[in-house]
Amino acid sequence: MESIPSPPNRLGLLGWLGGGRRGIEAYVFLCQRVSGVVLLLYLSIHVFLTGARLFGPEAWDRLCKMTHLFGYHYFEYLVFAAFAFHAFNGIRLVIIEFGFGLGRPERPVYPYRGSTHKQRPLMIAMMVLTAVLIAAGGFELVRFPH
Amino acid sequence: MKDRETVTFRVQRYEPGRDAKPVWADFPVAVQAGMTVLDGLLQIRQQLDATLAWRFSCRMGLCGSCGMMINGKPGLACNTQVHDVARKTLRLAPLANFPVVRDLVADLRTMFAAHAELKPFLVRDDKAGIEPGAAEFLQSPEELLKFLQFSYCIKCGACMAACPTMALGAGFLGPMPLTAAHRYNADSRDQGFALRKPALAGPRGAHHCHYAGECTRVCPKGVDPARAVQLARRDLLLDLLRLKRRRPAPAPVAEPPAGEHKAPIEAPPFTARAD
Amino acid sequence: MNTGNLRGTRYWAANLVAALIVLVLLGLHLGMFHLDGLLRQITSAWSRPMTWNRVVERGESGWFTASYVLLLGMALFHGLYGVHTILTERWCSPRASARIATGCWLVGIALFAVGTATVLVFHFGLTGE
Numbered sequence: 001m002e003s004i005p006s007p008p009n010r011l012g013l014l015g016w017l018g019g020g021r022r023g024i025e026a027y028v029f030l031c032q033r034v035s036g037v038v039l040l041l042y043l044s045i046h047v048f049l050t051g052a053r054l055f056g057p058e059a060w061d062r063l064c065k066m067t068h069l070f071g072y073h074y075f076e077y078l079v080f081a082a083f084a085f086h087a088f089n090g091i092r093l094v095i096i097e098f099g100f101g102l103g104r105p106e107r108p109v110y111p112y113r114g115s116t117h118k119q120r121p122l123m124i125a126m127m128v129l130t131a132v133l134i135a136a137g138g139f140e141l142v143r144f145p146h
Numbered sequence: 147m148k149d150r151e152t153v154t155f156r157v158q159r160y161e162p163g164r165d166a167k168p169v170w171a172d173f174p175v176a177v178q179a180g181m182t183v184l185d186g187l188l189q190i191r192q193q194l195d196a197t198l199a200w201r202f203s204c205r206m207g208l209c210g211s212c213g214m215m216i217n218g219k220p221g222l223a224c225n226t227q228v229h230d231v232a233r234k235t236l237r238l239a240p241l242a243n244f245p246v247v248r249d250l251v252a253d254l255r256t257m258f259a260a261h262a263e264l265k266p267f268l269v270r271d272d273k274a275g276i277e278p279g280a281a282e283f284l285q286s287p288e289e290l291l292k293f294l295q296f297s298y299c300i301k302c303g304a305c306m307a308a309c310p311t312m313a314l315g316a317g318f319l320g321p322m323p324l325t326a327a328h329r330y331n332a333d334s335r336d337q338g339f340a341l342r343k344p345a346l347a348g349p350r351g352a353h354h355c356h357y358a359g360e361c362t363r364v365c366p367k368g369v370d371p372a373r374a375v376q377l378a379r380r381d382l383l384l385d386l387l388r389l390k391r392r393r394p395a396p397a398p399v400a401e402p403p404a405g406e407h408k409a410p411i412e413a414p415p416f417t418a419r420a421d
Numbered sequence: 422m423n424t425g426n427l428r429g430t431r432y433w434a435a436n437l438v439a440a441l442i443v444l445v446l447l448g449l450h451l452g453m454f455h456l457d458g459l460l461r462q463i464t465s466a467w468s469r470p471m472t473w474n475r476v477v478e479r480g481e482s483g484w485f486t487a488s489y490v491l492l493l494g495m496a497l498f499h500g501l502y503g504v505h506t507i508l509t510e511r512w513c514s515p516r517a518s519a520r521i522a523t524g525c526w527l528v529g530i531a532l533f534a535v536g537t538a539t540v541l542v543f544h545f546g547l548t549g550e
Contacts, residue, residue: 008243008244008245008316009240009241009242009243009244009245009246009252010242010243010312010313010314010315011242011243011313012313012314013313013314015242015310015313015314016310016313016314018218018310018360021217021218021219022308022310022358022360022363023358023359023360023363025357025358025359025360026310026358026359026360028358029310029356029357029358029359030310030358032356033356033503033507036500036503037503037504037507039496039500040496040500040501040503040504043493043496043497043500043532044532047493047532047535047536047539048535050539051535051539053476053480053539053543054539054542054543057473060473060476061473064471076455077455080451080455083447083451087444087447087448090440090444091444093356093357094437094440094441096357096376097376097379097380097383097437098380098383099376099377099380102373102376102377103373104291105291105292105293105294105295105296105332105370105373105374105377106291106295107291107294107295108295108298108367108368108369108370109368110368112365112368112370114359114362114363114365114368114370114372114373115359115362115370115372115373115376116359116362116363116372136456136459137455137456139459140455140456140457140458140459143458144457144458144459144461311510314507314510314511315510315511315512315513316513317509317510317511317512317513318510347429347430348429349429349509349513349518350513351429353429353430353432353433353506354506354509354510379433382430382433383430383433383434383437385430386430386431386434387434
């Protein structure tokens with residue numbers, strides 16, 4: 001059969017968004033990826049910035065002051081939020097990975113209620129914990145600024 | 147509600163090799179209650195444009211031929227009612243993440259190649275056990291339920307078009323083939339886990355599923371590929387930790403008595419209908 | 422029949438273990454640095470973690486030094502495994518996969534070397550201060 005000279009018609013990165021038509025789990029997956037990449041980027045910066053302590057207390061204090069000058073601590077709060085989300089959602093994914101929370105395979109009867117429905121209480125619980133941790137971090141940022 | 151309403155079918159037209167890029171064509175379709183997207187397409191072909199290409203066969207959600215993007219969501223044209231998804235405009239495009247043959251016809255060969263790679267058939271150590279007519283195997287209802295759901299797959303490709311991992315590139319075998327692999331891994335008659343493992347755990351294997359759940363959401367048969375892939379991943383992990391129970395394949399129920407060995411049933415010769 | 426475990430599953434399992442270690446260590450790390458105000462409400466013994474004296478205290482502690490190195494290694498492995506996964510979903514030819522894997526290892530080793538050197542130099546007081 002001759003090959004078809006067609007592009008693969010992939011939805012690409014924008015396909016992750018799905019124009020708002022995707023289910024909640026798909027957007028959680030997207031946030032997991034974005035938060036993971038943000039955390040890795042932050043870690044790379046963090047490794048170099050914290051190296052300032054090798055140059056003594058003045059250099060360290062100068063760095064601490066400088067980070068506040070550019071609102072870096074707000075960015076750090078976002079990183080904290082990213083961690084909270086990534087960690088709790090990651091716990092959910094590992095639980096699911098071991099087959100828990102998915103429900104057993106069943107005879108499909110319309111209207112179908114798949115494993116995504118079965119694991120939703122777990123997901124909601126994890127998102128509530130994420131929200132609590134992010135709120136605690138926000139309270140800290142406002143009430144006890146460094 | 148009026149008896150008949152006009153809904154504009156905005157259909158993606160594209161013939162690779164002839165057209166530079168896909169274009170949208172509008173067709174006004176008179177829609178009445180209960181009418182499916184497939185009915186609308188047939189109306190277009192009969193009354194407006196006979197050159198519009200799509201694939202269909204059974205018209206009742208069994209064959210999986212008419213999978214397409216319906217308002218951006220993969221589904222079967224034959225079991226989607228127009229009024230459930232559109233009042234004014236309905237957008238139809240070929241299944242995403244597949245090459246396009248023409249208009250609404252997607253080239254599913256990549257899916258079937260991945261399917262074949264995962265050995266979607268019963269594998270037995272005792273070759274005689276799967277000779278046609280040789281024997282029956284015992285299977286309890288509980289054992290049946292472990293894979294029954296996954297055996298309802300009609301290979302329509304909707305899950306593959308919905309998968310966000312597949313949206314990015316060809317680095318994932320996809321929900322349908324992996325579900326088929328688990329369907330057989332979970333079958334008490336099968337002993338093919340080790341044979342499927344290289345593809346299942348390979349560079350394009352189950353580890354690329356991140357449980358976005360889209361496959362399960364769009365599956366027109368309630369197969370739940372997301373569950374199957376997670377269970378396949380659990381099997382892989384348990385196998386790595388040497389915790390996976392090795393299932394002794396059930397013995398054949400009974401050997402047919404000597405001299406009564408039934409020959410495999412042969413299909414009657416195909417004859418074209420006279421009309 | 423081949424019943425050996427394949428690299429994909431081994432890496433995935435290692436990634437899960439790394440994730441678990443990161444979860445605990447990074448949880449403690451971020452709790453200490455980002456929720457210190459709240460922690461001070463619970464125990465007055467909790468002083469500000471970013472002051473120089475506290476930085477020196479931690480740097481001299483063997484436990485902190487070891488946990489920093491472990492956290493850095495595990496976090497880099499987990500993070501770069503994720504990046505590798507994303508990139509190989511897009512570019513999956515054997516050649517591209519090999520390049521992506523090499524790139525991830527190089528970046529990981531470089532960052533691990535920088536971070537570990539910083540922690541160890543500080544721990545053993547080799548800064549010349």
